[in-house]
Amino acid sequence: MDTNDLAIDVQNLTVGYGSNILQQNLNFSVNYGEIFVILGGSGCGKSSLLKNLFGLYEPLAGDVLIEGENITTAVGAERQKIMTSFGVMYQQGALFGSMNLLDNVTLFMQEYTSLTQDQMDLLARCKLDLVGLLPYETYMPNEISGGMQKRAAIARAMALDPKILFLDEPSAGLDPITSADLDSTILDLSKNLGITFVIVSHELASIYAIADKVIMLDKDAKGIIAQGDPKVLRDTSTDPRVRQFFNRMMSKEAA
Amino acid sequence: MPTTIARPSSDTSIAKWVSVDSGSAKVVMTGKVDVYSLANAWTQVRAQQDEWLKTPGSHTLVFDASNITSLDGSGIAFLIDLEEAQQKAGGQFSIVGLDPKYEPLLKEFDPIANLFPVPVVKPKRSFVVSTGMAVQNLLDDAKGLITFTGHLSADLFWSVRNIKQVRWGDFVDAAVQAGIAALPIVGLVSFLIGVILSFQAAIGMQQFGAVSFVGPLAALGIVREMGPLITAILLAGRSSAAFAAEIGTMTVNSEVDALVTGGLSPIRFLVVPRVLAGILVMPVLTLFADIVSIFASMVTMLAYEIPFINFWNGMLQTVTIEDIGSGLIKATLFGVVVSAVGCLRGMQTGTGAAAVGISATRAVVSSIVMIVLVDGIFAYISYKTGF
Numbered sequence: 001m002d003t004n005d006l007a008i009d010v011q012n013l014t015v016g017y018g019s020n021i022l023q024q025n026l027n028f029s030v031n032y033g034e035i036f037v038i039l040g041g042s043g044c045g046k047s048s049l050l051k052n053l054f055g056l057y058e059p060l061a062g063d064v065l066i067e068g069e070n071i072t073t074a075v076g077a078e079r080q081k082i083m084t085s086f087g088v089m090y091q092q093g094a095l096f097g098s099m100n101l102l103d104n105v106t107l108f109m110q111e112y113t114s115l116t117q118d119q120m121d122l123l124a125r126c127k128l129d130l131v132g133l134l135p136y137e138t139y140m141p142n143e144i145s146g147g148m149q150k151r152a153a154i155a156r157a158m159a160l161d162p163k164i165l166f167l168d169e170p171s172a173g174l175d176p177i178t179s180a181d182l183d184s185t186i187l188d189l190s191k192n193l194g195i196t197f198v199i200v201s202h203e204l205a206s207i208y209a210i211a212d213k214v215i216m217l218d219k220d221a222k223g224i225i226a227q228g229d230p231k232v233l234r235d236t237s238t239d240p241r242v243r244q245f246f247n248r249m250m251s252k253e254a255a
Numbered sequence: 256m257p258t259t260i261a262r263p264s265s266d267t268s269i270a271k272w273v274s275v276d277s278g279s280a281k282v283v284m285t286g287k288v289d290v291y292s293l294a295n296a297w298t299q300v301r302a303q304q305d306e307w308l309k310t311p312g313s314h315t316l317v318f319d320a321s322n323i324t325s326l327d328g329s330g331i332a333f334l335i336d337l338e339e340a341q342q343k344a345g346g347q348f349s350i351v352g353l354d355p356k357y358e359p360l361l362k363e364f365d366p367i368a369n370l371f372p373v374p375v376v377k378p379k380r381s382f383v384v385s386t387g388m389a390v391q392n393l394l395d396d397a398k399g400l401i402t403f404t405g406h407l408s409a410d411l412f413w414s415v416r417n418i419k420q421v422r423w424g425d426f427v428d429a430a431v432q433a434g435i436a437a438l439p440i441v442g443l444v445s446f447l448i449g450v451i452l453s454f455q456a457a458i459g460m461q462q463f464g465a466v467s468f469v470g471p472l473a474a475l476g477i478v479r480e481m482g483p484l485i486t487a488i489l490l491a492g493r494s495s496a497a498f499a500a501e502i503g504t505m506t507v508n509s510e511v512d513a514l515v516t517g518g519l520s521p522i523r524f525l526v527v528p529r530v531l532a533g534i535l536v537m538p539v540l541t542l543f544a545d546i547v548s549i550f551a552s553m554v555t556m557l558a559y560e561i562p563f564i565n566f567w568n569g570m571l572q573t574v575t576i577e578d579i580g581s582g583l584i585k586a587t588l589f590g591v592v593v594s595a596v597g598c599l600r601g602m603q604t605g606t607g608a609a610a611v612g613i614s615a616t617r618a619v620v621s622s623i624v625m626i627v628l629v630d631g632i633f634a635y636i637s638y639k640t641g642f
Contacts, residue, residue, distance in 0.1 A: 097607045114294040123290070123332045125370045130328075134369055142607035161290050161327035192360040193327055 087157030314346030321352025449551025495597030502601025537590025
């Protein structure tokens with residue numbers, strides 16, 4: 001397949017910090033419209049991998065191609081163009097504390113588009129409505145709960161209607177109902193707008209509900225130990241590490 | 256004015272306004288609709304729609320979406336904006352040719368009226384109300400200060416009796432940060448103050464042929480007033496702000512709450528070591544500032560042909576040990592005030608990242624106000640008692 005048909009193409013990527021290598025020689029790709037979930041135990045480098053994918057950290061080796069463009073080597077205007085083609089939701093939300101929710105969402109629109117303030121406000125309200133936060137547009141980030149901050153961060157990530165959204169543990173810390181609502185929002189966005197999602201998560205219920213494809217990373221193997229449909233992996237994988245994860249077994253049981 | 260960074264869009268979307276007859280019109284949209292390509296079309300079409308809606312008669316608007324190749328969230332928002340304008344004017348709105356896959360997304364926003372909230376006008380406060388609130392804030396602040404002083408006094412007394420349980424590690428850290436790390440800046444500033452003070456005094460005194468009195472005068476001023484004051488203001492800028500930011504960050508992160516729920520007094524844990532450090536470093540720094548300043552003054556007076564020994568003898572006749580003691584006692588009080596106010600503002604930190612910055616600012620401002628206040632009270636006592 002031509003790499004231009006892929007939303008994200010990862011080639012021989014090594015993730016780590018200095019001499020501390022977390023994951024080595026990763027090769028995988030994400031198709032357009034796919035909901036792609038990165039799994040793995042705590043400390044295996046999931047979030048670090050994500051930060052390498054969207055260009056926040058420079059990888060130790062290898063390349064990341066986003067819509068066919070190499071983000072690891074791009075500089076200047078070329079890099080900025082790639083950076084505006086996706087949205088990112090950070091684990092803690094990372095909302096701008098001095099702005100209310102509406103202003104958090106409109107900030108990037110103000111910088112990149114020539115819409116009028118009323119148009120940006122309407123657009124931002126649509127985003128907040130999608131994540132169920134419309135009544136809270138004038139609230140400051142510190143006046144809403146952690147789960148709401150996460151949803152607001154997703155709304156902000158969608159501000160410029162990117163084709164790719166990176167979400168770092170979107171459902172961690174949410175109650176089951178809100179979490180299910182968020183899953184259905186993700187599915188809607190994927191189905192209706194064709195947005196590609198790359199999600200780091202270890203919420204099993206959410207993974208089964210939304211993931212088209214998962215890759216599972218392992219701390220000791222420093223690589224991908226399983227990939228494919230999560231339900232198929234749960235039912236058919238013979239790897240004890242994979243079965244242990246999907247069946248929520250304690251570390252002793254799988255041995 | 257927002258800066259627009261040109262972002263090449265492979266297709267351009269064009270929305271065209273077509274008048275069908277007096278009562279109906281059509282918006283035809285083609286191509287790829289995204290937030291970049293839409294901006295101008297949105298404004299133009301809405302302006303034409305507003306014009307048209309002002310004309311009398313019925314208004315039926317049809318949105319022709321059959322030539323749209325792709326639509327994103329901003330395109331949906333555009334549709335909603337058109338529909339809302341129609342609804343408000345009592346007109347009709349319909350969409351034809353829209354790919355059915357976008358319909359669930361459109362339905363998400365029903366009823367669209369929610370997306371157009373009525374702007375809330377904040378009621379204006381009358382002068383009486385705002386004055387009352389300001390006084391209330393002032394009283395609350397005073398109450399907080401008094402309560403804090405009480406707690407701090409009790410805990411300081413406690414630590415004198417339980418000297419082994421004071422967190423001496425924190426005390427040493429705070430003393431190093433506030434004291435040793437402050438030596439260069441205190442040295443530099445007091446040297447310059449010494450030079451400036453002597454020069455200014457010498458210019459005036461020269462007219463009366465009294466240059467030889469500059470030395471004693473400068474030394475007395477430095478020891479009694481300038482040394483403690485300069486050091487305290489520097490400490491307020493450096494350490495009071497640092498204490499407020501440290502404790503403020505801990506407050507934001509619920510670390511202070513964790514101490515309270517663990518049954519520990521945050522004042523004893525966080526404030527006492529810092530205040531003790533303030534009490535220790537202020538007199539020492541002040542003594543250092545006095546010495547550097549007087550030396551600077553001596554060097555300056557060489558320019559007026561006053562040798563070191565004359566300066567020295569003049570100074571010994573004027574400056575008594577009481578003067579030095581008075582300056583150092585004042586410095587110690589400044590030390591208590593500056594470190595305690597920094598800690599108090601840290602403990603009063605609200606929520607959010609900005610709150611820490613506000614606390615640090617308040618710490619510096621309050622410290623300096625308190626320094627001047629204490630200095631004034633001290634000056635009055637000195638005048639009355641002659642100490």
